[in-house]
Amino acid sequence: MEAHILVVDDDPAIRELIREYLAENDFKVSVAETGGDMDRVLGAEVVDLVILDLKLPDEDGLAIARRLRESLDLPIIILTGRKDEADRVMGLELGADDYVTKPFSQRELLARIKAVLRRTESKREARRGESVRAYLFSNWELNTGTRRLKAPAGEMVDLTNSEYALLVAFLRSPQRVLTRDQLLEASRLHDDIYDRSIDVQILRLRRKIEESPNQPNLIKTERGAGYYLNSSVETK
Structure with missing residues (x-):
């Protein structure tokens, strides 16, 4: 069963770039511009991994990462233009599985997604079984x-x-x-x-x-x- 990736980013160009590239590599992809949009997708779909921008118009990305980890235990890759080491450390401490800074290589992002999915495969199968x-x-x-x-x-x-x-x-x-x-x-x-x-x-x-x-x-x-x-x- 194909993995379902949710891209949460307020930049439409970034969302479309990632969506097209991941779709070409056999992933199901949904996109969201805000934390509220993300919640609506998560309420309607079984998502396997979230790619999360830290800078969103309605909610801080680190706060979103915290509640995703606490409520759903979803794998998270933080994708952001912030290069501050403190933000990266805090994101990882909140439970993010990986951290990628913009600009980024699409091939590297794909490799990181696959690595995170491999590490969390057992949880992903259990979550899908509970949701179906x-x-x-x-x-x-x-x-x-x-x-x-x-x-x-x-x-x-x-x-x-x-x-x-x-x-x-x-x-x-x-x-x-x-x-x-x-x-x-x-x-x-x-x-x-x-x-x-x-x-x-x-x-x-x-x-x-x-x-x-x-x-x-x-x-x-x-x-x-x-x-x-x-x-x-x-x-x-």
Whole structure:
């Protein structure tokens, strides 16, 4: 699933420059001019990282960084024209994950974004899992609140805890091959379950969602590597 970056900067040229460059590199990008605009985006979207200018028209950037860290624990890269070392130190002490001064290299900013996302990947996945109300795939719908699966024809399909956890692991990484070890980790199944038990769980899941479990179209086997979900996924 692509990462969602929120750029908060009062300079429209900077916002557009970053938006276009990150979009070209397969990121979803939203932009905001003020702290209030930022809050509206955060209230409506699942955001994975905030690029934050310190000088905004309605609220001090350091104050925003403080409340983002306290309320959402979002990764933050501070982007500012301020070169004062005291500001940089204070920003990092408030919990910013990195600090970039203007003018900046787009390639360097991209590298820093990727580095921060790698360091915070586990938190990002947990935050996305908590925020998603439902996954939609191949006319199926998995409700994360009730843990019920609705088939394309409308009937409800009951899932065991392990089947649900395994399906969510696939839905979080659609069309990506996952090894047995990755599936054990992603689905948070107990450590004392042998990796081959994943094969059994996948067979049981296939019996519930595949028209022909012996010739699966949704959960495919990549011989010698693992399994992958052969479907695009939307969330709501």
